[in-house]
Amino acid sequence: MLDNQTKVRNKYHYRIRNIILQAITLFLIWLIFSGKYDAMHVSFGVIAVTLVILMNYRLSKVNLFPERGEPNVPIKIYRLPAYILWLVKEIFLANLQVAYLVIHPKMPIKPTLLTFRTKLPSASAKVILGNSITITPGTLTIDIEHNKFLVHCLIPKSAGSLESGDMQSRIMRLFQDDLKDSVYEFKYLKGEYTKEENG
Amino acid sequence: MALHDIIGSIFLLSGAFLVLIGSIGVVRFPDFFTRTHASGKCDTLGLALVLLGLAIHEGGTLNTVKLILIAVFIGIANPTATHALARAAFKLGIKPLLSTSKEEKQNDLAD
Numbered sequence: 207m208l209d210n211q212t213k214v215r216n217k218y219h220y221r222i223r224n225i226i227l228q229a230i231t232l233f234l235i236w237l238i239f240s241g242k243y244d245a246m247h248v249s250f251g252v253i254a255v256t257l258v259i260l261m262n263y264r265l266s267k268v269n270l271f272p273e274r275g276e277p278n279v280p281i282k283i284y285r286l287p288a289y290i291l292w293l294v295k296e297i298f299l300a301n302l303q304v305a306y307l308v309i310h311p312k313m314p315i316k317p318t319l320l321t322f323r324t325k326l327p328s329a330s331a332k333v334i335l336g337n338s339i340t341i342t343p344g345t346l347t348i349d350i351e352h353n354k355f356l357v358h359c360l361i362p363k364s365a366g367s368l369e370s371g372d373m374q375s376r377i378m379r380l381f382q383d384d385l386k387d388s389v390y391e392f393k394y395l396k397g398e399y400t401k402e403e404n405g
Numbered sequence: 406m407a408l409h410d411i412i413g414s415i416f417l418l419s420g421a422f423l424v425l426i427g428s429i430g431v432v433r434f435p436d437f438f439t440r441t442h443a444s445g446k447c448d449t450l451g452l453a454l455v456l457l458g459l460a461i462h463e464g465g466t467l468n469t470v471k472l473i474l475i476a477v478f479i480g481i482a483n484p485t486a487t488h489a490l491a492r493a494a495f496k497l498g499i500k501p502l503l504s505t506s507k508e509e510k511q512n513d514l515a516d
Contacts, residue, residue: 241467308443313433344446348488348491358491
């Protein structure tokens with residue numbers, strides 16, 4: 207077990223590192239969008255970045271999900287590019303499929319609801335999964351409750367990478383090496399969706 | 406005509422085509438959720454392609470970087486907005502229209 211002092215120091219270092227990273231990113235974005243590099247415009251940028259960081263620092267102390275007590279597992283940034291490439295490929299293929307469905311004269315859609323549970327380590331991991339599902343054409347995250355996802359899809363085929371757990375385990379890999387329980391209790395809902403099934 | 410003009414035009418045209426398909430989908434699809442699919446998804450890739458096409462047209466200037474940053478922003482903001490819309494509709498009690506084709510019903514009865 208970590209003793210308390212190291213824990214506090216680690217947290218402090220983590221925070222300082224985050225603030226520096228944030229300042230560099232924000233300032234780079236300012237420089238790109240401003241496009242003017244004389245002293246006046248750059249100093250405006252410094253002031254703006256300082257203000258944003260002050261506001262964000264106060265926000266970072268607010269726990270957005272207090273009742274769940276979810277740990278803050280840091281993302282492994284070096285694994286992100288491979289995931290984004292895979293996601294772009296998926297988006298492209300799925301978009302062609304949806305375009306085909308739209309212009310097909312008979313419009314062979316089979317709207318389906320499905321639910322699954324997944325053991326992702328943190329709230330931000332769930333946000334990444336929810337957004338990835340929604341950005342892939344043909345699937346749409348309707349609701350996330352604890353670790354249960356409710357997804358609407360145009361045809362069941364477009365949920366293929368969700369059913370096999372491919373997308374979930376790829377997102378888990380961004381945070382940890384252990385891929386246990388990446389997807390379980392996967393099922394298609396039949397007929398009317400009722401509130402009881404959501405419980 | 407330079408090569409990057411041709412490639413940029415191909416990106417622009419395919420992006421515009423996807424946005425058109427998305428709009429057709431909004432008209433053709435039967436209910437709220439399927440329409441959200443059409444408007445939210447095709448637009449994400451369509452707009453990204455249009456912006457990338459413009460970036461290629463622009464060549465290697467600062468505007469290229471700006472356009473790519475805008476494309477990244479849309480890639481994050483658009484699914485978030487789509488999810489917010491769908492969730493709000495679902496919480497308000499709009500029932501998704503589910504598949505009711507004949508063979509599906511027979512499968513349901515067989516289960």
